[in-house]
Amino acid sequence: MEKTSTQKDNEKKLAAAAAVKFVQEGSIVGLGTGSSAFYAIQEIAALVKQGMQIQGVATSEQTAYLAESLGIPVLGFDEVHAIDITIDGADEFTTDRKLIKGGGGALFREKIVASMSKQEIIIADASKLVKQLGAFTIPIEVIPLATNYVLQELKLIGGSALLRKKSGHLFVTDNGNHIIDADFGLIDHPEALAKALNNIDGLLAHGIFIDLATKVIMADGDDVVYF
Numbered sequence: 272m273e274k275t276s277t278q279k280d281n282e283k284k285l286a287a288a289a290a291v292k293f294v295q296e297g298s299i300v301g302l303g304t305g306s307s308a309f310y311a312i313q314e315i316a317a318l319v320k321q322g323m324q325i326q327g328v329a330t331s332e333q334t335a336y337l338a339e340s341l342g343i344p345v346l347g348f349d350e351v352h353a354i355d356i357t358i359d360g361a362d363e364f365t366t367d368r369k370l371i372k373g374g375g376g377a378l379f380r381e382k383i384v385a386s387m388s389k390q391e392i393i394i395a396d397a398s399k400l401v402k403q404l405g406a407f408t409i410p411i412e413v414i415p416l417a418t419n420y421v422l423q424e425l426k427l428i429g430g431s432a433l434l435r436k437k438s439g440h441l442f443v444t445d446n447g448n449h450i451i452d453a454d455f456g457l458i459d460h461p462e463a464l465a466k467a468l469n470n471i472d473g474l475l476a477h478g479i480f481i482d483l484a485t486k487v488i489m490a491d492g493d494d495v496v497y498f
């Protein structure tokens with residue numbers, strides 16, 4: 272039976288609390304984007320209130336605003352060279368920690384932050400666990416002038432692709448770009464697809480994350496499972 276949104280929220284909260292236990296005094300912490308990361312940010316803010324020295328790096332403008340409003344000092348990308356630990360969500364993950372991210376359109380900054388992080392912890396409710404990636408379409412950030420070219424190239428490699436809209440207008444990312452949601456069906460070879468996508472000019476980033484997550488923490492009911 273499909274869990275209610277309250278049950279899913281409880282799982283997100285539980286996973287977030289488990290992840291925040293890995294945050295240490297003096298850390299630079301990557302702050303994810305989305306409804307799961309929201310709970311981690313609340314927990315991190317509570318640590319800051321208790322006097323723990325933590326500085327954040329935000330994966331989106333929305334997260335930067337939330338973190339600052341909760342009292343977490345936020346550093347700019349130009350102020351950091353490495354991030355100790357990042358806590359972020361995902362749209363899908365497999366037990367070998369391959370992910371699809373970017374449902375909220377924050378994938379580019381999320382990928383940069385993940386790449387800069389010594390530990391990238393993904394938190395998720397149990398609905399995000401899949402045997403094979405691809406039921407969730409792959410978000411792709413595209414430089415606006417290259418949109419038609421990238422749409423054509425995606426078709427050539429077998430994807431059906433749609434430009435994301437929000438309230439009737441093209442979705443614009445924090446970086447001033449657009450998002451294409453590409454459907455390749457269930458993905459047999461995520462590494463090969465990630466490589467093919469990386470080769471398309473004008474495609475800034477895609478939501479397949481491989482070899483970036485060092486841990487996935489999933490809550491299923493009251494149980495916390497580590498991958």
Ligand SMILES: O=C[C@H](O)[C@H](O)[C@H](O)COP(=O)(O)O
Pocket residue numbers: 303304305306307308359360361362372373374375376377378381
């Ligand atoms: O762009 C958004 C991010 O990749 C999110 O981490 C992802 O969409 C999961 O979000 P949520 O925790 O709200 O399901």
